[in-house]
Amino acid sequence: MAHIKLAEGLPGIRGLFAFRPETAKPLCELGDVLLHQPNSLTAADRELIATYVSSQNDCFYCQTSHGAIAAYHLGGDESTVAEVKKDPLTAPISDKLKALLAIAGKVQKGGKQVHSEDIEKARQQGATDREIHDTVLIAAAFCMYNRYVDGLTTWAPQDLESYRERAAAVATGGYQRIPATIG
Numbered sequence: 397m398a399h400i401k402l403a404e405g406l407p408g409i410r411g412l413f414a415f416r417p418e419t420a421k422p423l424c425e426l427g428d429v430l431l432h433q434p435n436s437l438t439a440a441d442r443e444l445i446a447t448y449v450s451s452q453n454d455c456f457y458c459q460t461s462h463g464a465i466a467a468y469h470l471g472g473d474e475s476t477v478a479e480v481k482k483d484p485l486t487a488p489i490s491d492k493l494k495a496l497l498a499i500a501g502k503v504q505k506g507g508k509q510v511h512s513e514d515i516e517k518a519r520q521q522g523a524t525d526r527e528i529h530d531t532v533l534i535a536a537a538f539c540m541y542n543r544y545v546d547g548l549t550t551w552a553p554q555d556l557e558s559y560r561e562r563a564a565a566v567a568t569g570g571y572q573r574i575p576a577t578i579g
Contacts, residue, residue, distance in 0.1 A: 425572060
């Protein structure tokens with residue numbers, strides 16, 4: 397049961413967005429810029445960063461919803477998502493994404509955990525300054541989103557199919573539509 401009265405049937409951050417639509421708008425816009433709009437990092441890579449950080453923060457709702465979106469972008473490959481959450485260094489992803497996930501993992505622990513050698517490793521794997529920037533911002537934003545969702549103990553469905561069904565709509569339509577399609 398959530399710490400505040402939220403609309404029934406709206407899981408995770410969607411219930412919070414319905415509770416406070418005026419804060420939902422900028423949070424959705426940020427999510428859309430970081431995860432959906434064109435970028436040199438694929439949408440799958442960016443969703444994997446969000447999923448990994450959310451799993452490190454033990455946020456069931458965010459890691460499951462963004463994991464489903466990442467899997468959608470990967471053609472339904474849920475095993476890669478699971479492997480990234482378990483150990484990105486051994487997951488079947490690019491070396492560049494492994495280096496970026498290492499940075500994201502450090503941001504999740506605290507921004508000052510990121511050192512110049514972490515950035516240099518990412519650059520050696522072909523990461524651009526923008527990709528490094530966006531990785532850090534995705535990781536920081538998801539620490540906020542995770543704490544928002546879990547700090548108010550929002551409801552999270554346990555059936556994975558509901559996340560898979562919603563993943564296609566978000567993957568194709570983006571995050572700015574979320575407040576308009578909360579129900």
